Amino acid sequence: MELVRGLVNLRERHRGAIVTIGSFDGLHLGHQALIGRTRVRAVRLGRPAMMISFEPLPREFLTPADPPARLTSLRERCRMLPALGLDCLCLLRFTEKLRGLPGEAFLGLLTGICAARESSSAMISASGAMGRRTLPPSVRLPRHTASKWRWCRPCASATVA
Numbered sequence: 502m503e504l505v506r507g508l509v510n511l512r513e514r515h516r517g518a519i520v521t522i523g524s525f526d527g528l529h530l531g532h533q534a535l536i537g538r539t540r541v542r543a544v545r546l547g548r549p550a551m552m553i554s555f556e557p558l559p560r561e562f563l564t565p566a567d568p569p570a571r572l573t574s575l576r577e578r579c580r581m582l583p584a585l586g587l588d589c590l591c592l593l594r595f596t597e598k599l600r601g602l603p604g605e606a607f608l609g610l611l612t613g614i615c616a617a618r619e620s621s622s623a624m625i626s627a628s629g630a631m632g633r634r635t636l637p638p639s640v641r642l643p644r645h646t647a648s649k650w651r652w653c654r655p656c657a658s659a660t661v662a
Contacts (some may be wrong), residue, residue, distance in 0.1 A: 518543070520539070
């Protein structure tokens with residue numbers, strides 16, 4: 502699995518990726534299910550499977566005086582992700598500028614830079630679209646980006662047997 506830091510470091514080989522977006526702070530069964538769906542779809546379409554995540558995590562940035570405990574460190578996540586079948590982890594630095602982007606602008610940025618083709622709405626709505634719930638699955642994107650995104654239904658909750 503390739504680690505890419507920032508959208509500016511994405512290359513031609515990343516274009517057309519099937520993308521899952523979120524904090525993925527623990528890689529629990531729900532996260533694994535979302536990553537698995539991303540991987541299955543990417544294999545079916547012959548495209549790379551990419552996770553886009555944030556560092557620091559949005560909740561750490563938004564509540565610096567009382568940040569939530571991390572379930573896994575970045576290093577641990579990087580060790581765990583190859584077994585889940587991802588081709589690429591793209592880490593974005595979560596800053597005030599990124600937080601300030603409306604959801605539609607964020608997706609436009611992804612579409613323009615990496616020509617990402619699909620995403621899971623579960624992560625976007627769960628992460629709150631840059632710290633705010635501004636991008637529900639029913640969002641109407643500008644005509645030039647709307648045809649490039651396919652929203653997946655959220656996964657059913659996973660339970661441990």
